[in-house]
Amino acid sequence: MELVRFNPFATAPSVNSRLNRMFDDFFSDSGRLLSNTAKNWSPEVDIYEEDGKVVVKADLPGIEKKDITISVEDGILTLKGExxxxETSDDKTVYRRERFYGSFERAFRLSPKTDPDTIEAEFKNGVLHITIPRAVQPAGKEITIQ
Structure with a gap:
């Protein structure tokens, strides 16, 4: 059997990193805890193709339909909202504020193969669902050689 000398400082780096992580977590959360200002935020979005249409789904919980705008200009689909x-009152004590408030804007370049004139949008249960049909491509034709 071999004797191994005990080194009390061998675990110091791991203890040190745990303490650093604990303080980092505390101070980053306290910044959120004390902040009442609007923050820049960006809603999460899924974009996929289904049945020949491009679908954009954006999670917008807590936003009313009247506070959302969708526009298309120069092949760019833009979502804006707030x-x-x-409202806070003097008798309300906030312990943690993690939800983001304020304005947002997301922009996506549309494929030239989509038809921006036939875009449809629906807002239901806090999810914005945008459907962008593919443009009808002219059928190929055979050219007669003279």
Missing amino acids: RKAE
């Missing part, structure tokens, strides 16, 4: 902060 999540309004809840």
Whole structure:
């Protein structure tokens, strides 16, 4: 059997990294805890193709339909909106504020193979669902050689 000398400082780096992580977590959360200002945020979006249509789904919980705009210009689909902060009162103590408030804007380049004139949008249960049909491509034709 071999004797191994005990080194009390061998675990120091791991303890040190745990303490650093704990302080980092504390201070980053406290910044959120004390902040009442609107933050820049960006809604999460899924984009996929289904049944010959491009589909964009954006999670917009807590936003009203009237606070969302969708536009298309020069082949760019733009989503804009605002999540309004809840009013606070003097008798309310906030311990944690993780939800983001304020304005957002997302922009996506459309494929030239889509038809921006036939875009449809629906807002239901906090999810914006945009359907962008593919443009009808002219059928090929045979050219007669003279």
